[in-house]
Amino acid sequence: MQKDLQFLKTRANFIRFSYIEEMEKYLLAFESRLSSKNIKVRWMSEETELVDFICKSLPKNNYNKVCFDIPKISDSFFEKKNFIKKISIDSFENNNDTAENLVIQANFGVIENGSIVFINKLSKNCFNNLEKIFVILNINDLVVRQCDLELLLYIQKEIDTSLICSDIKIISSPPSRIISKKFQLSNEDNYSSEKIEIFLLLYDNDITQMLGDNVLRETLYCINCGKCKEVCPVYQQTKEFSPIELIKYHCKEENKKSLKLFENTTLCGNCNEVCPVQINFTQLIIYQKQKFAKRNNNHEKNIDLFKIFSKRHKMNKVNSKFRRYFFIKKYFGKNKKLTNYFLNNKEDFFNITKKITQQ
Ligand code: SF4
Known part of the structure; x- marks a missing residue:
């Protein structure tokens, strides 16, 4: 079983690799497939642009009834007073209120057949009651073939049963809505x-x-899939960055000057073990740290990192109370929650992968 899972992870890594390496070509193919089916495709680079486009496309000057099925709703939607009336998904679904517009995030796009995939979305039953649907899709959330998607969902489920996809909705052309005619002649429908x-x-x-x-x-x-967050001992304490969020945070231009890398990782490697697409977090963190040190001509800290990383086993055996105290203060002092955690933790704090996989 373990062997099978490893094979599937390698396959998943390959699926993602094939798409990411030729993303531009595939995005253009996806766009042309959708356009031929009357789905209007727009390219958005920033959140402000996205909010602006949606607001400009809403039909009324006031009280546009909008239902949001997205993880985080930007405050910018509500900057203009009374322009948007937010309708909750619950009341829309239960027919307690109506909405004309829906803003929803898609989970995947499938390039080979130009379809959009929604997984476990609460607004799934409401599509036919709307006038406009704004679907947000991150440009990296696409797969080349439908069978690729099946594999990704399958291994997510194998790794964590709570991620079982209980509801999947796929659309590949605009659905129709039924309109009741207010004034009709007797013979008409x-x-x-x-x-x-x-x-x-x-x-x-x-x-x-x-x-x-x-x-x-x-x-x-x-x-x-959220698995790296679950096994990260730092995230469990600080709730600040999951391993993938930590790396993404430092990829952003505006955050490149603030280095939060080292105080938010123990380089334990748990995330490497569980990631279904085999992202090598340790390597990426070291790479980002190197880049930061290079930019700031700070080679000393860079060397420290390698030193510590290569001595992880040894560091677990730091039994002397004082040595351990100074080590923790020096390297994790900037992160109070993490410092307290390590100070109170009498067990190993590097290479705890083994412990997690044994659970
Ligand atoms: S980085 Fe890997 S483990 Fe973390 S959420 Fe993404 S796929 Fe899951």
Whole structure:
């Protein structure tokens, strides 16, 4: 079973690699497939652009009823008073309220057949009651073939049963909605149908910037399974950065000057073990640290990192109370939560992979 899982992980890594390495070509193919099916594709680079486009496309000057099925709703949507009336998914789904527009994040796009995939989305039953649907899709969340998607979902489930995909909705052309006619002549039908307008917003979200770096582009293999967060001892204490978030944070231009890398990792390697697409976090963190040291001519810290990394086994045997105390203060002092955790933890703090996999 373990062997099978390893094979599937290698396959998943290959699936992501094939897409990411030729992302531009595949995105253009995806765009042309969707456009031929009357789904309007727009390219968005930043959040402000995305919000601006959605607001400008809303039909009314006031009280546009919008339902949001996205992880985080930007405050910028509500800057103009009374322009958007937010409708909760629950009340929309239960027919307690109506919405004309939906903003939803898609989980995947499938290039070979130009379809958009929604997994475990609460608004799944409401599509036919809308006028406009704005679908946000990160440009790295695409797969080349439908069978690739099946494999990715399968291994997510194998790794963590809570990620079982209980509901999947795939659309490849605009659905229709039924409209009841207010004024009809006696012989006419009471209802007619109309195509729903779908905008697919291909969202860059700093992805092309990561793509430009031959090493950091591995970050884009991520399929957001959340597993690295679960096994990260630092995240469990600080709730600040999951391993993948930590790397992505330092990829952003505005964060390149603030180095939060070392105080937010123990380089334990748990994330390397569990990642279904085999992202090598330790290597990426060291790479980012090297880049930072180079930019700032700070070679001393860089050497420290290698020293510590190569001596992880030895560091676990730092039994002397004082040595351990000064070590923790020196390297994790900037992160109070983590410092307290290590100071109170009497056990090994490097290479705890073994412990986690034994659980
Ligand atoms: S383990 Fe982390 S990096 Fe790997 S796919 Fe899951 S969320 Fe992404």
